[in-house]
Amino acid sequence: MSAITTPASPISPRAILFDAYGTLFDVHSVVAAAEQLFPGRGDALSQLWRRKQIEYTQLRTLADPSGAHYAPFWDITVDALRYAAARLHLADSLTRAAEKRLMDEYTCLSAFPDVVPALKTLRERFDIPLAILSNGNPPMLDIAVKSAGMNGLFDHVLSVDAVRAYKPAAAAYALGTRAFGAAPREIVFVSSNGWNIAGAAWFGYATFWINRGGAPVEELGVAPRGIGGGMAELVAFIERGAP
Amino acid sequence: MSAITTPASPISPRAILFDAYGTLFDVHSVVAAAEQLFPGRGDALSQLWRRKQIEYTQLRTLADPSGAHYAPFWDITVDALRYAAARLHLADSLTRAAEKRLMDEYTCLSAFPDVVPALKTLRERFDIPLAILSNGNPPMLDIAVKSAGMNGLFDHVLSVDAVRAYKPAAAAYALGTRAFGAAPREIVFVSSNGWNIAGAAWFGYATFWINRGGAPVEELGVAPRGIGGGMAELVAFIERGAP
Structure with a gap:
């Protein structure tokens, strides 16, 4: 159109x-670690994690361009990981240690x-x-x-x-x-x-x-x-x- | 966080x-028609279509909240359908008639x-x-x-x-x-x-x-x-x- x-x-x-x-x-270089933590679901987790990360950045700015709902990218990346794990019914397996491991991977993509x-x-x-x-x-x-x-x-x-x-x-x-x-x-x-x-x-x-x-x-x-x-x-x- | x-x-x-x-x-009430047109891919098309539709609305407003990139929801819905079909390698099958059929379905969800x-x-x-x-x-x-x-x-x-x-x-x-x-x-x-x-x-x-x-x-x-x-x-x- x-x-x-x-x-x-x-x-x-x-x-x-x-x-x-x-x-x-390469944001999907976390797949190997995700696959170790969640066998058979690493790719799905990585894809949804990335998608929600982008979505959350855009929603926060769209709702208030002056930054009232702004959160740093690191925090949003954690939020997106938690949502993605919950959505894929992996929340119980996303221990603090697992979350830290994945965020460490994300730090050094x-x-x-x-x-x-x-x-x-x-x-x-x-x-x-x-x-x-x-x-x-x-x-x-x-x-x-x-x-x-x-x-x-x-x-x-x-x-x-x-x-x-x-x-x-x-x-x-x-x-x-x-x-x-x-x-x-x-x-x-x-x-x-x-x-x-x-x-x-x-x-x-x-x-x-x-x-x-x-x-x-x-x-x-x-x-x-x-x-x-x-x-x-x-x-x-x-x-x-x-x- | x-x-x-x-x-x-x-x-x-x-x-x-x-x-x-x-x-x-129910935006996914188009699945039956999509499935008839693209056997085995109706659900995937419907999901991606909807996702891109929402994404395009948000991107257009986020890029300029005053409306410089605004397009009506109908147009965006057509755009999203075309993208989704192309992404799923169905663009060749998205004839004008098929597009019209799906948009007609969308009109009367x-x-x-x-x-x-x-x-x-x-x-x-x-x-x-x-x-x-x-x-x-x-x-x-x-x-x-x-x-x-x-x-x-x-x-x-x-x-x-x-x-x-x-x-x-x-x-x-x-x-x-x-x-x-x-x-x-x-x-x-x-x-x-x-x-x-x-x-x-x-x-x-x-x-x-x-x-x-x-x-x-x-x-x-x-x-x-x-x-x-x-x-x-x-x-x-x-x-x-x-x-």
């Missing part, structure tokens, strides 16, 4: 902003294998600053970046915690334009999350969707500027001037 | 507001069997006005109310279309307080959707969650004032003065 907006003319990007969870960090090499290539080959713009709260992001071996690769690690509003609220995306003193269309925003790509496109960013799972484009009336199956395609996209 | 807010003291409700889709109307009898009981037994407060746009709601045999049972049929903001945005919930000239805590808000109950509770409504599926309470830090498995429990709750 919704008309697709055509992307604006090519730009020479002044910065590249990365979504973190699901894009750089694996990066997708193509992420660190591509970030290094981007830094070496182009004179474009890189940054993270994440829903994660600063202590979470700090540990995650370090444990994934991404230290020193980013000029900024921006957390929506500064504005107490989760993506796709405009206040969250505006952290990126403010950090670089650039217009949205001068910044490439990278995410694997379709909803995040739509939100960033609405905000005006030049979006690149890393579509690792071969999902369809979200039916939200905005097309990503670029789409690729992994980080190598992002490097090629930047090389072509983010056309 | 989130502390549960305890409900306020008992009230004598001045109005009862009903969420429509999923609460009065069945009411849950306990809904009309309970609404009639509420009207007969109590001097409390009843209303719908729905994400549905007015033409959709109009047909749905008529085709489900609910004509004349409601004092108001309120659509968020009037404010171009979807629940759980406060502007959407405020349609109810405005229609009745009452404070939120004087109005009982009824929904089967956990996220909607949380949003209504944040707004200040006295909430009653019709938990047909035996789901856990959402981990959003707000408890429903009342919970029941169906509409009969709502009637009993009102009889007790919405304690």
Whole structure:
């Protein structure tokens, strides 16, 4: 039903902003631990956990964009885990020890294998600053970046915690334009999350969707500027001037 | 992680507001038609369709609460159907005729069997006005109310279309307080959707969650004032003065 907006003319990007969870960090790298704790249900738990985590961030900001119902991403991640376990009738097995084990896993998520090499290539080959713009709260992001071996690769690690509003609220995306003193269309925003790509496109960013799972484009009336199956395609996209 | 807010003291409700889709109307009554069109996939399509429909309403309002990305619920429902079909690799089978058939089904959803009898009981037994407060746009709601045999049972049929903001945005919930000239805590808000109950509770409504599926309470830090498995429990709750 919704008309697709055509992307604006090519730009020479002044910065590249990365979504973190699901894009750089593989949120489903917790599956192995979940499977050990809940045999046969690890994948289902991981999927529902992630879905509720995103839903809770959005509900809290939507109900009051000024942040009255804001809770840090860490707390929401615990809440989502508890809900997911209860929904799957695993609450009795989610002992304090099991919860701690899963949250520890979440603290040190694996990066997708193509992420660190591509970030290094981007830094070496182009004179474009890189940054993270994440829903994660600063202590979470700090540990995650370090444990994934991404230290020193980013000029900024921006957390929506500064504005107490989760993506796709405009206040969250505006952290990126403010950090670089650039217009949205001068910044490439990278995410694997379709909803995040739509939100960033609405905000005006030049979006690149890393579509690792071969999902369809979200039916939200905005097309990503670029789409690729992994980080190598992002490097090629930047090389072509983010056309 | 989130502390549960305890409900306020008992009230004598001045109005009862009903969420429509999923609460009065069974959104999964489309499964039979979906199953005929896509054998073995009807349930999966219906579940994903509904999930994307809710997600798209929330994303559009969250990205701009003033309504810049608002689209009517009918359009979003079509968008969500198209996405769900594509995601399940059924896009080639979603012909125009199939899409029309499913949207026709959506236009005339069945009411849950306990809904009309309970609404009639509420009207007969109590001097409390009843209303719908729905994400549905007015033409959709109009047909749905008529085709489900609910004509004349409601004092108001309120659509968020009037404010171009979807629940759980406060502007959407405020349609109810405005229609009745009452404070939120004087109005009982009824929904089967956990996220909607949380949003209504944040707004200040006295909430009653019709938990047909035996789901856990959402981990959003707000408890429903009342919970029941169906509409009969709502009637009993009102009889007790919405304690």
